[in-house]
Amino acid sequence: MKAKTIIFFCLVLLYLLTMTGCDSDKKDDRNKFIGRYEVVEYSLITYTPRDDYVVRISKDIGTENMMRINNFYNFDIEVLAEVHGYDIIVFPQTQNVFVFEGSGTLVGTVITMNYTVHSVNDDSDFFDQLRAEMTLKE
DSSP: OHHHHHHHHHHHHHHHHHHHHHHHHHHOGGGGGOEEEEEEEEETTTOOBOOOEEEEEEEOTTOSSEEEEETGGGSSOEEEEEEETTEEEEEEEEETTEEEEEEEEEETTEEEEEEEEEEOOTTOOOEEEEEEEEEEOO
């Protein structure tokens, strides 16, 4: 009888430890965004498509909800993005001479993003507003 009680409590403890470990993975919304994406992008101003390209999205280590998007805008740059549930936000940030800002939503394996790019140079009036479909490939 005593052996059965000890085994029962050990099984309950093992179950609780296992379930606690699974819950922590589910709470990290970033996991569903990680991967390599093929990007189809076009300007909402000129309605012209840009060359298709690839981005890689990874977790920003040391933060709770930040991601890194490598090769954003096909410029071989990295921008930071914040994840909330299925939404991803690129807060205004300057890379080289451009400011990037936008947001998107993940549905299945596709992130649809709307964002703007503009120049910080006083002698340039460059501005573009874009929509990108990012499809997970791996």
